[in-house]
Amino acid sequence: MSSTVIGKNKTKIRKYFLGAAFLLIGLLIAIGPQTIFAVCPKDPDSMAMACYYTARISVGIGTVIAALGLIQLVIRNNGFGSGISTAELLLGILILLVPTILVGVCKGEHMHCHSVTLPALIILGVLLIVLSVTDIVIGFVGRNKRNTHEK
Template sequence: MCRTARGHIFSAPMPICLPIPAMHNTRMPNSVRSIRLLRRGILHKKENLAMKNNRKLLILDAAVLLLSAALCIGTKLLFHACGAKEDGGWMNCHWAECAVFAAGIALTVSGLLLCTVKGRGQRAGIALGIVPAALTAAFLPQNVIPLCMMNTMRCHSVMRPAVMVLGCLIAVCALTDNILSLKAAKEEDRA
């Protein structure tokens, strides 16, 4: 006698039958189970809120990482400073570009750390550290390192606005990530 996949018993013409495991004993993965429970309304509002917060944090982490990489790569490729002088020397804006590139590398590494660290308190600390670094990168050109004298030059018309926009966006995303991480850490401590 042998069993089918549905559990029906039949006689087999062959003397050896391999056992087939019962299908009702298999376990669903946790993600599928939680989705089904969410659809039925069984999960509590707290758990639903925690899942939404995790999704928001992942989106903010990815935004910080991508914007930091855009600042780093864009400074050298898209919105770079003015070229070299005729005598082979560099203008002041070249050094502002180099400083923003270095800050972009530091922000990209911090963004990678933010994406990989799991602890809520550690994530909040890293996000809080990204905020002043991003604002520093945003205000380096012309405020810390002077740019060219003419406002029509590439460093004034292209590089400075792009760096300011990207730096401020990184700071806003990191600050929002910090606030959400602190709220999630407080909720975990209460539970």
């Protein structure tokens, strides 16, 4: 098998792996704060707490992350890859900032949103950043190699 064919196969595998990973992370961010790592329940008689709004915003951000992952999986053109990864990188930074600085969660360390939701969102955000940065770097290095080879 020639090295070009091997290279194209590797790109395809990377594309599908990343697409699936982005989709899964996005779904977890969207649904997680409402379910498996839920925020504090909202008391109908009192004002909503910060964690309630964090959960709502996560639905939006998570959906966009998942949608970009789906696009990555479905679309044939490999050229979209680094664009999607750049977008996911920015969304990863955003999802880190939402529960920590921009909106926040309850201050009490033993509150469920603080002990479970917050670390879960941070981990998912970091994972998203690591995956997208890795993809951008691999893409950049690969393009440099091809340009040198062509020269």
